[in-house]
Amino acid sequence: MANPSLLILPGDGIGPEVMAEVKKIIDWYGDKRGLRFDVSEDLVGGAAYDAHGTPLADATMAKAQEVDAVLLGAVGGPKYDKLDFSVKPERGLLRLRKEMDLFSNLRPAQCFDALADFSSLKKEVVAGLDIMIVRELTSGVYFGEPRGIFTEGNERVGINTQRYTESEIARVARSAFELARRRGNKVCSMEKANVMESGILWREVVQKVHDEEYPDVELSHMYADAGAMQLCRWPKQFDVIVTDNLFGDLLSDAAAMLTGSLGMLPSASLGAPMANGRPKALYEPVHGSAPDIAGQGKANPIACILSFAMALRYSFDQGAEADRLEKAVEKVLADGVRTADLMGPEGGKPVSTAEMGNAVVAAL
């Protein structure tokens, strides 16, 4: 049987640096565990724009459609700020999400024991925190039409459209309920049904999928503003949160920051199963391209490494190997190995991106 295939898209900023460490991990799995991947690499974001005048070349898009999983670093940077909207680095990422139909974005917000002190929240509020935000990723205001800047009378108006169909809501709800069954069996759905009709439909469909298919899972609903509050107040009340594309963008970023482990958090974006049974999938760290520290060997590669662990688990059915990799990361942290972003006020000497990658390989 052919090896499973991986497309690596390092992207911009710290993307290439952190991805270099993931490649070491991939090599280790090939050498030591006989888990070999056919790895190819290509450009996305500003890097693709520089080479091809587009943030995602058609050939790259076609490759992404064929492989078993895509690993992405990060996109964007101030160099591209003045580009036209249609060719901004972000458009490359959004095109991948949309054309691969990756509707379910899994964003764990987890607090690593060794880093609990590092949160801006009190230790007791975050220690042991482990929630999963499931964000709808292919619809809503990110993609709805009409959109654009139009002229009306003697002034311009900026328009975007929030749009959700019943089936779009139902499929991401299923994905959240499935996950909940393998975790704490609790889902909280967030919208603004008190002011938005799209939120009313969201709430109704999530409730219906629950009642008909997942009555065993505990379901609650919360307005997204109250959800933002409760995440800040007592995040441990949640297990799985399911929400739309835009609310998910804000809420998952807030939750990630609360853990104090932002440089540590991976994500998986999953679509429908392909012919071989594997879901279409893209894995990427939650953090961005961090242009301010790019190229300096300061970036923390762990979020990207843990994104590969998610790939092992969700794309390649290698849950035990994913556990092994996650444990290796925990060990390295417990040993006090820290990149610059993980240095507390007490100081100490941070390791480089490469040293952190090597430490994880050694711990494996």
Added chain:
Amino acid sequence: MANPSLLILPGDGIGPEVMAEVKKIIDWYGDKRGLRFDVSEDLVGGAAYDAHGTPLADATMAKAQEVDAVLLGAVGGPKYDKLDFSVKPERGLLRLRKEMDLFSNLRPAQCFDALADFSSLKKEVVAGLDIMIVRELTSGVYFGEPRGIFTEGNERVGINTQRYTESEIARVARSAFELARRRGNKVCSMEKANVMESGILWREVVQKVHDEEYPDVELSHMYADAGAMQLCRWPKQFDVIVTDNLFGDLLSDAAAMLTGSLGMLPSASLGAPMANGRPKALYEPVHGSAPDIAGQGKANPIACILSFAMALRYSFDQGAEADRLEKAVEKVLADGVRTADLMGPEGGKPVSTAEMGNAVVAAL
């Protein structure tokens, strides 16, 4: 000269209880400081629905347009959850905001010294925090058309429209820059210009208003997801934040919760100047109707009392009297007077809503 007029709309849940304490304060100002108001009272939200079958009667709307300022308690409650969208309690509040054209919603997120320990954030992160979120309140996805639940093919689709005109953006930006000049002279504008065209227009117009009219104020731009993160990480980096209706809803709630002083936070919603020079204005606490504790005398009236202080400052040019009221509240807190929501884990005996109101009057 006629006394300035106040319309009191206690609303639902704890609204009437907290408003009862504000009335004591209003009486004190009349008796002791010769500051007399013509006070009338009416229904809004579920209370108005129960009486008139609508969450805001036309006669109440007309009165609100005529008075110098409206004071609102809170709206909503589980009793009204099953009502049709068009008559939900929230629609009463939204109608007031829209028809009075209250485009600038001022939401201070302030950490009271006596309560710094009460935040889920570490004390050093929140102590002394004092930021002002200026939320656009009459446009965006809250009011944009088309909106509704439609049938397309064989399924339903929920649609809302985010819409901002240049002049809508410019006027709320001006309001933020004006405020900044009287505070820390710094404005951070938040949108998602990387994915939404309405965000691109927002950023461009805020920048233009700045360059042409407020070049002396320091202006920065941040994506709203990064903004949510930064509010959680180090909120003291901000002075004034200006953002749209929906982002403002989430971000201001998160910020309010971070302060640990949710039951303490007031808000002002301001429109254009009326013939007498006063702005159209509505004042309300940031907290909701808290149906779980309604009618038990447990609610904290301070947010509503401080909303009246904002009315003194922004509607009645009584900055010194507003300071007096705010100082009275600080004194009461410093004296250790606490409603149930302000009890730390160390316990103690909470005072009732009325006792807290009386304590503030005594401190005046």
